[in-house]
Amino acid sequence: MKQGRIDYRMARRAVLRDVSSGLRSPQDVCDAHPDLVRAGRNIGSPVDDGCPVCDEHGVRHVTYIFTGKATKKGESGRAIPRDTLATQVKRLGDLNVFTVEVCTDCHWHHLLESFWLTPKDKAVG
Numbered sequence: 001m002k003q004g005r006i007d008y009r010m011a012r013r014a015v016l017r018d019v020s021s022g023l024r025s026p027q028d029v030c031d032a033h034p035d036l037v038r039a040g041r042n043i044g045s046p047v048d049d050g051c052p053v054c055d056e057h058g059v060r061h062v063t064y065i066f067t068g069k070a071t072k073k074g075e076s077g078r079a080i081p082r083d084t085l086a087t088q089v090k091r092l093g094d095l096n097v098f099t100v101e102v103c104t105d106c107h108w109h110h111l112l113e114s115f116w117l118t119p120k121d122k123a124v125g
């Protein structure tokens with residue numbers, strides 16, 4: 001069974017609220033894995049808005065894909081350039097797609113959305 005698009009912006013806002021009110025420290029939430037930061041630098045999509053934590057303009061959106069077949073727990077997805085999604089879904093079949101926000105300056109990161117993509121979907125992106 002395939003779920004629709006899941007939006008994580010509410011959870012993201014809650015985390016940011018905790019940081020601005022001092023409930024959580026920035027160090028607590030700015031702990032992106034080096035691989036994620038690297039993916040952000042190399043293949044992430046630039047974002048117009050400044051970072052919600054450090055205000056710098058190092059924020060990137062990174063796209064991760066998991067194939068529909070037997071995704072084991074703990075198995076990490078593959079980061080891909082967003083504009084290759086259409087090619088990937090054609091080659092690999094059903095994909096579970098995750099968009100992650102990462103700041104290459106302070107290493108803030110948060111999941112933004114996840115959705116399933118099938119080769120039948122026309123609009124990709």
Ligand SMILES: [Zn+2]
Nearest residue numbers: 051054103106
């Ligand atoms: Zn930042």
